[in-house]
Amino acid sequence: MLVQNLTTLRKLVLDQVDMSLVSPKSFANLSSSLTYLSVHWCSLRGIFPDTVFRLASLTTLDIGDNPNMFGILPKFNWTSPLESLSLSSTNFSGEIPNSIGNLKNLTVLALRMCKFTGHVPSSLADLKKLQILYIDGNSFKGAVDFEIFTKLDNLRELAISQELNLTNNTLKYPFPKLEMLSLQFCNLTKFPYFLNSLKRLKYLVLSFNRISGEIPMWFWGISHDTLETLDLSSNLLEGGMQLFHWKKLSYIAIEDNSFQGPLPILPLSTVVFYALDNHFIGEIPSLICQFSSLQYLSLSNNTLSGNMPSCFGNITNLRSLDLSSNKLQGPLPRSLVKCVNLSTLVLSHNEFNDIFPHWLEAKQLSYLDLQSNKFHGRINLTAFRLSFPALQFLVISNNNFTGWWPTKIFSNTSLALIDLSNNMFEGPIPLPSPVTFYFAIASNKITGKIPSLICNFTKLEFIDFSNNSLTGSLPLCLTNFSTVLSVLNLRMNYLEGTIPQSFSSRSSLTTLDLSRNRFEGTLPRSLVKCRYMEVLDFSNNQIKDTFPRWLGTLPELKVLILRSNNLKDLLNIPKGAHLFPKLHILDLSNNNFSGPLSANLLMSLGAMVMSKNEQDKSLYMTRYVGGQNTPSKIYENSVTITIKGQEIELVKILNFLTIIDLSHNSFQGHIPGVIGHLHSLIGLNLSHNHLTGSIPPTLGNLTNLEWLDLSSNKLSGAIPRKLGDLAFLEYLNLSKNQLTGRIPPDKQLSTFPNDSFSGNPSLCGPPLPKTCIGDAQSPPLLSSSTFDRRGNESWFKHKTIWLGYASGLVVGFSIAYIAFETGWPKWLMQGVSMLERRVTDWMEKPKGKAIKFHGQ
Structure with a gap:
């Protein structure tokens, strides 16, 4: 209604305006004189009218980032002066019509992360002015079913086999002006050869495909004078790495492949982003310190060893450094103090042996991850507060830190995530920051009671105080103080008393673990209000009650552990009861249940009746x-x-x-x-x-x-x-x-x-x-x-199965360790273990491929 009478309107921009209550059909009333329409990220819902695509004067249309907006592209008689069309991250579906080739003036086509199906039409090659093409993340048919690319590759192979002299002009390669191309999540299995004809390409993304084998020689020469961004990450590439000779390359991402050998150092001074997470071995060469323009460096998930080069501080523009999941050791180079712009430092899963790096004095550092190393000693808390005023993410778990944290140490910080688990910290529970959503102090030597003040921190989504020496009863507010709390883990302490009965219907709890404590009384009936609950573990307590069949109404409950309590009487389940629809682990052992085994209970376990598929x-x-x-x-x-x-x-x-x-x-x-x-x-x-x-x-x-x-x-x-x-x-x-x-x-x-x-x-x-x-x-x-x-x-004599990090996860129940590396499931043990074969069959993935566990 605002614009329908504006008959001479030329440009309309409503980006990031909440239009969730506006029907997209109203856009059909826009003026025919409109040349520019942008409603990017507006929470639009419903079906977008295709008449807008036919507006006689429209040159720019951006309706991207409206995931609840649906539509299809015009199939016939689609002519338009459109120069820029962006539908990315919408629910547009159907096939990309051949009529798209009629948009001869199109320079930008962004269709990424939609629901398009079928083939990429060959008429796309008629868009001679196209400079930006994003068609990634759709559901096109087949592994390499882009007709335009396949046909060109077939012509080239035919030319080679028949010894014909076909030049690029003869083959009429498409997109002579293309500068930006993204084909990630497109099921590619090889490099499309038409890339060799793109002389102006600046931005190339082929990540998250299935391109395998070694990189062909011709690929190293594409867009020699123009390429600035290259992303080949998350493919199946292997072999060694050649030197990169692109003159302007500043962003390099080739992680999550199977490259091997020593770490390649590129003769480039303009590199800004450098990510090489593969299977490179050896030490980090000091030549890397010559990358004076480097801002983002990721060498994680390799087999790098030795110390960090002492010259690292020479990379003074460094903003993000990720060396996680290697075998690096020794102290951190004190020259890092010169990296005053550092905002992210990830050194997890190595063998660094040093004190806490409060000496960094990184005023912009917001993300610090030191977990699973050999850091030790007390943390200088005064230096900690002064060195990291911008810190939001603190992960120092699985080290040898000692000492204790003052109760209000985090009160004036911006820490959203605090993980102090698996150290030797002592003293009472430190309170989190008012903005903290993740708070873990598990497996330390923390003592005392859980303070009722914890209920003031309403943004907490995760609380893990497990495996400490906490005593006393639970604060009554703990079970209903937050509507966002998802995980409450208090197991392996000395907590006692009754479990609070005040669970709220607004609860978001999915996991409640109170096992291995001294709780008494009955199970709280208000648990039935927790409709998102998946894991309930009250094992090894002193609870006196009967079988809680009322928990069977929880629609998402998957794990129920009531082992080693004082539960008694019959498993009395009515015939035809539809209870526990998703339960797949039921442990009632070491109690005082009596009477017959309930056939009605067994028949109600729907998740156990269904087949594994x-x-x-x-x-x-x-x-x-x-x-x-x-x-x-x-x-x-x-x-x-x-x-x-x-x-x-x-x-x-x-x-x-x-x-x-x-x-x-x-x-x-x-x-x-x-x-x-x-x-x-x-x-x-x-x-x-x-x-x-x-x-x-x-x-x-x-x-x-x-x-x-x-x-x-x-x-x-x-x-x-x-x-x-x-x-x-x-x-x-x-x-x-x-x-x-x-x-x-x-x-x-x-x-x-x-x-x-x-x-x-x-x-x-x-x-x-x-x-x-x-x-x-x-x-x-x-x-x-x-x-x-x-x-x-x-x-099975081991008490704990450590399903580990980075290169290995222990999964088995009968033998061995099933290891996971970057890529798809790769079983390192070849044995008679039936479970190993079952896991492979269950995952329905071919052997020798991989699964990537980000952050682990």
Whole structure:
């Protein structure tokens, strides 16, 4: 209504104006005399009218960064004087029409991060004036299905094969004036040869594709006199690196590939951004200090060793330095004090041995990450406050720092993220900054009570006070003081009293871990208000209650650990109840539950009934904490569970890990046959109960099962032959029951050790030494799989599984370590581990590729 009567309006700019209540249809009423329209980042919603594309005088149209705005491009008779068209980060979809080739005056075409499908039309080559082309991040067909590029490459190959002299003019390469090109997330598998014809190119981004092999020789010569930005990161490139001879190159990003060899040093004085995270080895050469113009340097995720060159301070323009995930050691060069513009310093996951670098005096430093090194000693708190007045992100976890922090040390700072975990800090809990959203002091020697003042910090999204020596009761306000608090982890302390009953319906809690404390009383019924809850762990406390079936109404609950409390009575679940729809870890072990196992409970566990292919495809239960304008932090949920009779701490929870542990209770009666419907179940432990009857043959339907423990019950009858069909079963314990007859002579069952069947006086046959009537005495059957099984048992003697950082993550449950490097999943161990093969199959990724865990 504001502009519909402005019939002579030529230019309309409403960028960053909140227009969420304005219908895009109203743009159809704009004046035909309009030449310039920009409604960038305006929260527009709905369908954009295609009549705007046909306005007779329109030369510039920018409607980008409106992700909830939909539309399609005109397919027919589209002629327009358009010179600049930007639809980036909108929901425009369909195919890019051939009619786009009619826009002969177009110099800017930005269609990145939309929903376009089909092919990139060959008519795009008719845009001879095009200078900027961004078409990345769409859903085009195939791996290299850009018709325009494919046809040109095919012509070139034909010319070579037939020894024809076809020049660039003969082939009519497109975009003679192109200066900026972005093709990231385009499924490219090779370098498009038409790049060799672009003589004015300044900006080239080919990152996040699948380009493999070595860089071809012709590529090093493209746009020799003009190229300023080159981004080849996150591909599958390999081999060595040549010297870069581009005269004006200032931004270089080739990280997340498989380049090897010594670190290449480029004969360039104009470099501003330099990122080489691959597999380079050796020391950092001091020649790098000659990059006087360098502002951003990333050498992370390599195998660099030795000390940092003492001349690093010569790079006085340096703003960001990332040397994380290498093998660098020794003290930090004191010459860094000359880098007065430094705003980001990331040295994590190395072997630096130094005191806290308060001597930096970096007045602009906002991001400091020293985690997982050998830094030590007390921190000079006076120097700390004076040296880093702009600090927002402080991560010094996993070092050897000592001393204690005054309670109000952070009160006048701008620290949004504070991670002091895994050191030797002492004293009471220091209070965070008013702007802090991530606060972790886990695994220190912190003592005293949790102060009620913590409830004044309403921006906290993450609190981790676990594994300290905290005492006293919880402040009553702690469970409802914030609407943004997502994670509250207080496990492994000496906290006592009752759990506050005041959880709010506005709660954003996804993880609540109060395990390994001294809490008493009942479970708070107000937990049912926490609709986003995913992980609840109250294990190893003194809670007295019955089974909380009311928690089954939580729609997102995935992990429920109530082990080692004083819970009692029946698992009374109504027939047909639709409870616990996403639960995949249920641990009620070491309680006083009695009565029959509830078939109704088993049938309500929908996430365990579905097949593994229907489950969450993300690998871990990972949460990103932080907002758009603040630093982000990854939080990995962790639990302690019993696997094969051993308590194992999983510091990352695999999303496909599906477990039921009801051991060490007083359950009676038969094992319900409906348990065979839990097809995704990986671990089942019903040991140390009073179960009777036979082992249900339906257990043979649990084809994903890897461990089964039915020991120390009163089970009778024969062992079902169908247990031998469980191809992934690696651990079986049927000992101390009343089983009878011959152990089925199945290759799978016969490979388990004697202990799996001992304590059943009427059981006979291999691998037991007792022979069955009519059998000749024969030695126990041994096989290679028996050897492998025994050889891998030692892994479970470890109390903790460290799913590590950078180049390796320990995932396994039966053997070994599955390591991850930059790229797609690459299994470093080749063995008989069935879980290893299952993980590969579950992820549906080819071997030899990779997964990148950013920040880890």
